[in-house]
Amino acid sequence: MSVVTMRKLLESGVHYGHQTRRWDPRQKSNIYAAKNGIHIINLENTIASLNDAYAVMKEIAERGGRVLFVGTKKQAQAVVMEEALRSGSFYVNQRWLGGTLTNYRTIQRRIRRLVEIEQMEETGTINNYPKKEIILIRKEAERLTNFLGGIKEMKKLPDALFVVDPQEDHNAILEARKLNIPVFGIADTNCDPALLDYPIPGNDDAINSIKVLVGVINDAIVEAKGGVLEYAHQTDEAPEITMSDVIISVAEKAAENERRRRARFEEQRRSRGQYRRYERKEKTQPAAEDNQEDTTDEETKSEEE
Secondary structure (H helix, E strand, C coil): CCCHHHHHHHHHCCCCCEEEHHCCCHHHHEEEEHHHHHHCCCCCHHHHHHHHHHHHHHHHHCCCCCCCEEEHHHHHHHHHHHHHHHCEEECCCCCCCCCCCCCCHHHHHHHHHHHHHHHHHHHHHHHHCCCHHHHHHHHHHHHHHHHHHHCCCCCCCCEEEEEECCCCHHHHHHHHHHCCCCEEEEECCCCCCCCCCCEEEEECHHHHHHHHHHHHHHHHHHHCCCCCCCCCCCCCCCCCHHHHHHHHHHHHHHHHHHHHHHHHHHHHHHHHHHHHHHHHHHHHHHHHHHHHHHHHHHHHHHHHH
């Protein structure tokens, strides 16, 4: 049984790839078709890759391994943090600092500095410093928390890495591969799947798609720890669908979007027409009033004569 249904992936928009002109030829096997200038990802390959990645991630978690989730793009930041906290994993959702893995000793020194400032806040010893220095220390703590808050409890290198966008976080992948850390990730149509040890074909731009794919892999960790699953192995009473149904859904969605676009255009055109008629009316009214004033002046003059 698959860890997630194709219907769930379809509803989340996992099947949408990038524009056809922005594709990576190495992703050809994961592309089912092209519709309206956009590649459609083969969800059958996505489900197969998810099953494999889920099994491997669950095995790592059962051995006591820790996972680092990386998603620094805007759409992934909140999702990565929420899912990592749900499974007790580590995360980086801001800028990836060079050497986070390969130069981890230096990173640990900065983490110790962050912990030291937090202890100063708790004990109140920070108030012994001048006000100007307190402001600088708190700014330093805020910056360190922003970049290193998700790995503050990471005492050693992670046993696995999950990357939302391999294009965006390319440096994280290179560091993990240098240290022989297995890399999981979402492989969109513009990505080279060879960068990842366990690529999952899918949409890495839509928030719902990221939420489902990250959530399913995160459920492997949760299941290994005996927690409650939120995305994986959920019962669905609706009938199963195929890629033919996905293509039909894409066509219907495109037609609906076109209908809405035409309706918006028609509404804007009508509003512009009303505005122009109003302008013409405003321009003609003063001229009519001037003519009326001229006639009244002529009448008064004739009466006086």
